[in-house]
Amino acid sequence: MMEQYRIDENKGLELGLYTLGDHTTDALTGKAISERQRIQEIVAAAKLAEDAGLDVFGVGESHQPKFITSAASVVLGAIANATERIKLVSSATVLSTADPVRVYEDFATLDLLSGGRAEIVAGRGSRLGAYELFGYDVRDYEELFEEKIELLMKINESDRITWAGKFRPALDDMEIFPKPLNGKLPIWRAVGGPPASAIKAGRMGIPMMLTTLGGPSSAFKGSVDAYRMVAAQSGFNPAELPVSTTSLMYIDPDSQKAFRDYYPYINHLMKELRGSYYPKEQFAEAMSVRNALLVGSPQQIVEKILYQHEMYGHNRFLAQIDVGGLPYAQVEQIIDLFASEVAPAVRRATAKK
């Protein structure tokens, strides 16, 4: 049902990783690694994810202090070269401040380089850096994105483009090169926060990648339901539209150690990127299977992902591991545990055959 998005439901929930490309000090040592080392470790993590048998790797885009992957598609190109099988996605592309033609050229090229593994997840960005840097007015936040995603979809669906809009020069019977390997790219909409954005994804009939960073998992069910309902009302078949979720994750064989070791890093992440700390009472709620934040032993993570799968019926889950300056050795350990202990159990339980 989801072939055009390269998803085989028979294989069960797709599992992968994503990074925001944040580059902060280490929560414990107060020291930051170099920019070069951080980028190399992102590529190495992607390679390890593939070797360990994960399905997807995503790289996010931010244009401001404490972030490093402003050129996310370039990083994805390096990963394409270092890997053979893993799917490569943006997490997400800030489409609102980009030229959709250029984005499409980049990802079509990535698709050729990687042998048909590239996907675009288009979002509006949750930070202002790109708007200021590229001279867009954040008051056009909604209109910028809606116009640009329409153009991006149009490029994906037709060989020759005739188009006019407000934020980019018109295109008169133009053709975009190169073409993706199989003619089309999977294009998703990045959705966070209240259901309004999920409803827009449903209305356009495009796959949705939903952030479920913390709090009760049931709070996100409304967005998933609204997405499918509006998709159906808009003439699309929800059974053909994949849903992906994303969340922060930390695994240790010892559950208590996972909570103890992770708290300083998630707290540091919040302080560095949002300027407020992560309340301990809130973090402690992650001990419940009903809370979306994924911390604990492999068994706890399996239970939580399956609990969410029962609730959302989603097709892909991407975990964010490398936060708050977490040392790469720990990132490696978590990838190993995720791939060797969590993934097999989740796939067994969610495969359709």
Place this chain on the structure above:
Amino acid sequence: MKIIGISGSIVGSKTRIAVQQTLNNIIEKHPDFEVELIDLGDYKLEFSDGRSYMDYTGDTKVVLEKIMEADAYIIGTPVFQASIPGTLKNLFDLLPVNGFKDKVIGIVVTAGSSKHYLVAEQQLKPILSYMRAVVVPKYVFIEEKQYDRKIIVDDDIIFRLNRLANELVNTTDAMQQVKKAEEEAFFF
């Protein structure tokens, strides 16, 4: 421990005088507390556009970072059009939704008429509660007639401002205990 006094409008002097007097009471009786006055008249704040408080620049960034780092506040507000001034509301709009979590706030109000007594109760406190502040229950309400040539001359107000200072300091100390208990309640 740091206490910031905020004088919430850009005009007049009565609110600033009342806030400063409360801060002076704290300096005198609780010298271990660091205090600072932020008079919104001394800074040029942008209007809130919904971005993260860390992403503003200039005066706005300076003021927001000072406020986020403090432990307690004396918020002084005059009454404009039967409500708090837009400048003060804008300051709240610039801060994160949980910007006052675990922070303690005492309030002083200045007004031209006693008929405005409930403005702080009904319009200021709900905002502070939403932002998770612990508010000292009783605020000090001061009318123009209680000043003379930029000095508060009414003994009732002088005593009340003293009490407000003490209550703010004691509640701030107590809040540190609450935070410590919360921190220690978990194994991580």
